[in-house]
Amino acid sequence: MADKLNKESIQGWLRDRDGWKRKSNKLIKEFGFGSFRDSIVFVNRVATLADSAHHHPDIEVRFDAVTLSLSTHDAGGITEKDLQLAEQIDFATSAR
Secondary structure (H helix, E strand, O other), rough: OOOOOOOOHHHHHHHOOOEEEEOOOOEEEEEEEEEEHHHHHHHHHHHHHHHHOOOOEEEEEEEEEEEEEEEEEOOOEEHHHHHHHHHHHHHHHHOO
């Protein structure tokens, strides 16, 4: 099981990341798109990354926007697994 990160570690990580926010025990980011289809293409990219990492975000789709929430449920909060997946999502999707 992964260890839950302390507040300072999470804040340090967030300083260098565009768009990610901490809300309670989750990392959250909203991604905007030009169409519903583009939103679904993005979700499929995230699904591939998540399956490869064996770590799955909560995903909310709203027409031209997708909100991802990352948290390690077993640890009760944000762990290194969440930070790594967030970085992979940003890199692989060229998301802002």
